[in-house]
Amino acid sequence: MAAFDLNLLPVALAIHEERSVSGAARKLGMSQPAVSVALNKLRKALGDPLFIRTAHGMEPTPRALALVSPTRDILQRLETGVLASVQFDPAITERKFTVALSDIGEMTFLPRLLDRLRRDAPGASICSVTMPPRELALALEQGDVDLAVGYFPDLKNRNFFQQRLFSHSFVCLLSAVHHQRRRTLSMKQFLEMGHAVIRAEGRSQELFEQFLIRRRIRRRVVLETPHFMSIPFLISAGDLVATVPRAVGESFAQFAAIKLMEPPMEIPRFDLKQYWHRKFAKDGANAWLRSVIVELFAD
Structure with missing residues (x-):
């Protein structure tokens, strides 16, 4: 496996589907010579001609036919399981969001936040928690808490992102x-x-x-x-x-x-912010919740 170039597999699949080197090149967005070079590498790696030129186009050998099905399956899994971005849909989610709030934070943020969830994410729920600063930092890092919203001056480690919402007096x-x-x-x-x-x-x-x-x-x-x-x-x-x-x-x-x-x-006034760990900056659910809080509360 260490010596085998997995990038050759899409070339074999494209030649099988198009029955020509030129058609495979168009399908893959490659030049025809580049596809020919890749096919020669694949033939050498597998010890088989793979495709034979005939009057009807490039016909696969039995070795090529055995290669097609697992290759198609591998590429499909890569597209759907690895390369595809995970889309978060609030309308169908049953996610429980955990938010760190003080008791006064609950009075300030929860009524409007719950109202928005009832409208846009009816299957979602909110769990409000309060914990000491060190426990909160660890909970955000591990994903046990999605966001901390309010005044949390201890969350100043570079692994925490923060966004100002409004000033308070x-x-x-x-x-x-x-x-x-x-x-x-x-x-x-x-x-x-x-x-x-x-x-x-x-x-x-x-x-x-x-x-x-x-x-x-x-x-x-x-x-x-x-x-x-x-x-x-x-x-x-x-x-x-x-x-x-x-x-x-x-x-x-x-x-x-x-x-x-x-x-x-x-x-002196003080800023209320939302805080999250950098591990979850690109998480769809976390990003959606942050956007809702900004829309509701940012000045």
């Missing part, structure tokens, strides 16, 4: 019946009010806390919680204030008696 939440009427809190009000602080796994909240530390701003912390979902009920029922990513505040305002206030300081 922070907003303060107060009870809807709070006496504050202005749209922006003063620094005095911000420092005097009792604060509910979220210590969640999501990294975006860390940005705000680190900003306060750098600016040496000390609040009056009344409550610390690892959960976002209790915040709208705590805020609407009392006189606490919480500072959260804007999309979270806008989601809470839809079902709780709270209002959004601008913080009294200029807090």
Whole structure:
């Protein structure tokens, strides 16, 4: 096998089908002398004339006839199994996509993403997961997680691709019946009010806390919680204030008696992105999901 040129097989098949060297050359897009050279190499490799020139064209010998069927099968397998690109069809897929999201990421991304899947990929499903940075990096590499969407600054290895979706800011939440009427809190009000602080796994909240530390701003912390979902009920029922990513505040305002206030300081914005491993950059299903997220959320 090491000495046999597999590129000669399509030549033998073309001569058999066309019954002429010139016809095989046209079929293969080769010159007639090149086909003749290939045929001579094949004859020498197999120790058989393979095709005999007659009044009816190039007639195959028994050795050539034995060669045709497996050659046709080999070439067909190469075309359909190796060379053909795998097309992903969302309309018929039953794929379960696994996406790494924080709890606030779920509120921001999942409603619209699920709505799109119901429309374009009704057989598909979404599994949302949360895991530590090292586990997430390994899961993306192994294909256990398709995408990470949100704020994941630890995914900066060169094997990870990233695409910016939009910038995010922070907003303060107060009870809807709070006496504050202005749209922006003063620094005095911000420092005097009792604060509910979220210590969640999501990294975006860390940005705000680190900003306060750098600016040496000390609040009056009344409550610390690892959960976002209790915040709208705590805020609407009392006189606490919480500072959260804007999309979270806008989601809470839809079902709780709270209002959004601008913080009294200029807090740096942060980018939300989608991340994937380079191994799956050309994967049809992964590429389709990325394109949907860009269409839905990119600014």
